[in-house]
Amino acid sequence: MNRLSVELSEAAVVSNLAAVRRLVGPDTVLMGVVKADAYGHGLVPFSRLLVRHGVGHLAVAHAEEAFRLREAGIDVPVLVLGHVAAADLPGLIRSGVRQTVYAESQARALSRAATALGRPARVHLEFDTGLCRYGLDPADTDALARITALDDLVVEGLCTHLSGTAPELVDEQLARFDVACRAATALLGRRPARHVLASPGIAAGLHRRTAMEMVRPGILLYGLGPSHSPALLPDLPEFRPVLSMTSRIEQLRQVPAGTPVGYGASWTPARPAVVATVPVGFADGLPKALGGRGRVLVGGVRVPVVGQVGMGHLNVDVTRVPRAATGDEVVLLGDRPGQRLGVQEWADAAGTINTEVLVRLAPATPRTVRQLPYSTEQERCA
CATH class of the missing domain: 2.40.37.10 (Lyase, Ornithine Decarboxylase; Chain A, domain 1)
Structure with a gap:
């Protein structure tokens, strides 16, 4: 008798992916966000489910998560969204892990490491358009020119993060992002994949106004509403807790x-x-x-x-x-x-948000996958 069992529903993952695709269109690339141990769902088993059902890009918070995915044999493009220590740069570059560049000094360190290894560092440039967190200044075209001229740095993506879904905030941030994208495109001679929308923007239907090549769904993939606006989800009943x-x-x-x-x-x-x-x-x-x-x-x-x-x-x-x-x-x-x-019920009782509840779930408990009927095998991953 198990003291505690944690189970993931493959059927719910399939339903959530289909719901996201309906909101953003079939041609938009999904980058599944699996940071913080896949929001407490188990990094490796949840990522395997996403890849099995057609998600070709993943995003993590830190280098350790990227290494865990590679060690598990997950070889799709992985983007590290946050800080990377200098000691981890060679390993990430060798593994083909993409990195988010939000400072010129960081870009230079990546370029040096890539040149020393004799292989390119693949990056996404992040611009701070109003969240005041990480990001390059969209108006600093001189810094952008220096970054794009660095050796062995391949810019695959351009991104920003919205501070909210109110129309005036979105319009302001998109205008700044457009300036950065135009400058980067001119400097590179091509336009990398652009991504702005995470779960709140997707749930709010912003893709109709901000259609770009890629989106970064996170909490929606797990069947829950965005942390700071869970009330959006009742209007999207296709999403099912995993x-x-x-x-x-x-x-x-x-x-x-x-x-x-x-x-x-x-x-x-x-x-x-x-x-x-x-x-x-x-x-x-x-x-x-x-x-x-x-x-x-x-x-x-x-x-x-x-x-x-x-x-x-x-x-x-x-x-x-x-x-x-x-x-x-x-x-x-x-x-x-x-x-x-549901998790939201726990969050309401505790006076917190659903993502905090999820990421505090004990990672030592194995996540068992309840697979679709085409397979009776139970996949267990610590």
């Missing part, structure tokens, strides 16, 4: 009315109760704030989490569940007939 999480009842006890339960005596039943102890807690990524606020499914019934969530356990009130027994399944996240427990 991840489910289950455990089992480890112990049951009859608790008399008026008996305090858990740390700090934070819950006291007003009437006799049946309390189940489940062997998962905040060390597994459950928000501590679920205590007294969260719900789980037992026997198809939504039951409350009572008392505080511990490091390795939680208590739930199963008084309303007929014939609840040790070993019964406890659905922490996922669907059952007529019921759904």
Whole structure:
């Protein structure tokens, strides 16, 4: 009996990819964002699902994630979105991993490393058009000219990141990005692939106004709404959560009315109760704030989490569940007939965003892939 099971639905991944493609058109290249251990879904198993279903480009946050993909035999183009230490440059270049260039000094370091290896460094130039995070100044054409003239630097893409989806913000940022793209195209004698839209822009339907060669879907691929605007998703019912999480009842006890339960005596039943102890807690990524606020499914019934969530356990009130027994399944996240427990529910209870909940899920638990009917084999990847 597994203490904790985390499962990925291949059918949900297929549905989410189809939904993204409907929003951006069949000719737009998808770069699947799998940073932060694929948003807690497991970097390698989730990336394999994307590649299996036609995603030809992946994006990660750091060099370590790119190396893990290559070690797993995933050889599609991978773009590192964030900082790369100088010591990692040779390995990334040898592996054909693309890197985001957002500073001239970084471009020069890449050029030197590529020349020393005798092979090109493939890069995407990022411009800061209003997010005030990473990026080259779109108006600094002198710096852009120096970067594009560097030896052994192949510019494959031009990108920026929107700070929001409000029309005035989008128009302003796109105007700045267009200036940068025109300058880069003139200097290179060709136009690299452009990408601006991540999940919020895709969900908001901005591709109709900002059609470019590539998009970077992230949280949508996992079946959830953009972190800061999850309300967009109810209008897009094709998106289905990919991840489910289950455990089992480890112990049951009859608790008399008026008996305090858990740390700090934070819950006291007003009437006799049946309390189940489940062997998962905040060390597994459950928000501590679920205590007294969260719900789980037992026997198809939504039951409350009572008392505080511990490091390795939680208590739930199963008084309303007929014939609840040790070993019964406890659905922490996922669907059952007529019921759904979602990540957004956890996020709302904890006063945070869905992406924070996902990336805190314990990576040590293997992610099992529930494959489509054409295969009965279960793929397990740590």
